[in-house]
Amino acid sequence: MSRLNKDTSNCMDDDGSGSNESSESEIYGEGTSYLVHEIAQITKLRSSPNENLSHVVPGRMRRLPASTVRMLVGREGNYSGRGKFSAADGCHMLSRYLPTKGPWIVDRMGSRAYVSQFSDDGSLFIAGFQGSHIRIYDVEKDWKVKKDISARNLRWTITDTSLSPDRQYLVYASMSPIIHIVNAGSATTESVANVTEIHYGLNFDSDNDGVEFGIFSIKFSTDGRELVAGTSDSSICVYDLGADKLSLRIPAHLSDVNTVCFADESGHLIYSGSDDSFCKVWDRRCFVSKGQPAGVLMGHLEGITFINSRGDGRYLISNGKDQTTKLWDIRKMSSNAMNLGLGDDEWDYRWMDYPRYARNLRHPQDQSLATYQGHSVLRTLVRCYFSPSYSTGQKYIYTGSSDASVYIYDLVSGEQVAKLDHHEAPVRDCSWHPFYPMLISSAWDGDIVRWEFPGNGEPTAPPPNRRSGGVRIRGMYYM
DSSP: OOOOOEETTOOOOOOOOSOOOOOOOEEEOTTHHHHHHTHHHHHHHHHOOOGGGGOSSTTOOOOSSOOHHHHHHHHHTTTTSSSSEEHHHHHHHHTTSOSOEEEEEEEEOSSOEEEEEEOTTSSEEEEEETTSEEEEEEGGGTTEEEEEEEOSSOOSSOOEEEEOTTSSEEEEEOSSSEEEEEETTSSOSEEEBTTTBOOEEEEOOSSOOSOOOOEEEEEEOTTSSEEEEEETTSEEEEEETTTTEEEEEEEOOSSOEEEEEESSTTOOEEEEEETTSOEEEEEHHHHHHHOSOSEEEOOOSSOEEEEEEOSSSSEEEEEETTTEEEEEEGGGOBSOOOOOOOSOTTOOTTTSOOOGGGGGOOOTTOOOSEEEESSOOOSSOOOEEEOOHHHHTTOEEEEOOTTSEEEEEETTTOOEEEEEEOOSSOEEEEEEOSSSSEEEEEETTSEEEEEESSOOSOOOOOOGGGSTTOOOOOOOOOO
């Protein structure tokens, strides 16, 4: 499969939605008008066609989205004057074809899938399971298992993995202060910790005080020189791989730090999200002198399970245990924080449904630009993401869900444009290919499945109640 031949030096384009599926989602937020004028315009620049390509013939306008045939005719007729598609033209075409066909089984394991992600170039796919297993698949070789890793000193589960930008090294975390690093580029297929390969340990416990903690989130910096981690002792840690030591430890929150990431390629800004319900922004350039976050983003009523940066150092999204995904602009952050919560100390998202009365509650100082509802964030730390820049102009957000589905929302309108159903247990993670209309979902039923457009003619995976062995029974879920 080859990528669209398009000019990536120019990224101008529309708003077009990817599906006409009716929506039960809801969008609201203190900054709704700001969202329309700011994010909508940016999204339009990245995902709308050249106006001349949306004409049936030059001079006659048609409503968006422009048909693929019309755009191809316009390109061949050189209506845009460039003789080829711009990046935004390509985004407009590709973003209409959502990866909703299927699913096809990539792998089926006997333990819960916790993490799954494509590499930055889409050539590799990594999945981590509770049963001490991590698998690296070669996407371009029919999903052949390139490396089967048996983790070392695993506590409870693989909580997170991260692949280095050069795809040579993989780090994995569990409920331990030790991160392990594996040579992902070696020729060894069966990587058994310290038997067939060395899994080198990186100690994130700088105090060596004997207090145990776990690591929920781990990410490589864009240059591959550092790791940032969020821990169960309310801290953020930065590890310098060149010096092989912890370079920064921040007592960042009042509860577990479930998610961290770098804001952009510079590595100066770090985003964090915690069970204290706050997203925080940390500027490493001034942290030594101030010792405080650059700002706090309020709006969630319950803990934050995941944060994903748009990559521009300005916008991010977060999933919360208040059953919402929120869109943020860090320019709206404040220095003060107000934690409201439900006022119900008995509620626990791991085994209780979200109270009905709480679904209509709003934070009085909600700083988010928009809020998306429809999916479920229960039982586990469900993850959410912006759709790829190359193929969609980041015009969608998508998320796993504890109701065993994947939800795709239009970023600007908040409309639910697709819902992918196959799994029998919470979908903790999902990943959209950076270039192709392909999405992988992974769930606690052990299935890793592939969704595509338009599909490849293979028979799809059978419905759950037709699988051999009968229907699996949903039990109690934790973390």
